[in-house]
Amino acid sequence: MAKNPLLSKEKIKAKYPNQWLLLEDYELDASTSLRKGRVLAHSKDREEIHRALRKRPGNLCVHFTGSLPSDTGVIF
Amino acid sequence: MPRVVYDPSASSIVADLLLEAADGKSSLLIPVVLDTGASLTIVATDIMARLGYDPANPTLARHRIITGSGVEYAPRTTVRSAKAIGQKVANLDILCHDLPPESGVDGLLGLNFLKHFKLTIRFQKGIIDLNRER
Secondary structure, eight states, rough: OOOOOOOEHHOOOOOHHOEEEEEEEEOOTTTTOEEEEEEEEEEEEHHHHHHHHHHHOOSEEEEEEEOTTTOOOOOO | OOEEEETTTTTEEEEEEEEOOOOOSOOOEEEEOTTTTTTEEOOOOHHHHHOOOOOOOOOOTEEEETTEEEEEEEEEEEEEEEEEEEEEEEEEEEEEEEOOOOGGSEEEEEEHHHTSEEEEETTTTTTTEEOOOO
């Protein structure tokens, strides 16, 4: 089966908005930030991505393209 | 100079954290919140299990976590290396603990990583610099 194309972080965000993603063949910049990747799985549900992650060996990336709603604060 | 640019209007600062597997043969990149209020770095249990650190191992030390909503206990282990914002720390202690999916992250980048460096955050411009002290 053909692999998905290698996409920039910006294109990934545009194509899969507000989703959790599992990426392979990812590339980083000098600041360890994601530059590009190949989408293996995508979902609104983080657990689905974690399940997909457990099944695959190798170097992978979990990425989230969403952001918190403006009326939501974060305290950890 | 290791530098990350982020959206200054965002409600938290998210960075990518690269974690080396227990066998040293692979790594995972995950999103984490930069949190100077967290004494230790926290990573989701699924991520740590996939990296081969076995957070369910009953022999792991359990660390007390004081959060905004109470006290919890989480297994603590040590990763071979962790890299974020262009800087790497070897043998970093990690608490295995899940944050809510709504957080959009799989962990927190805490002080036990950040304290190795000089951290500068320009909140107005959304710029983070992380450099070794001279």
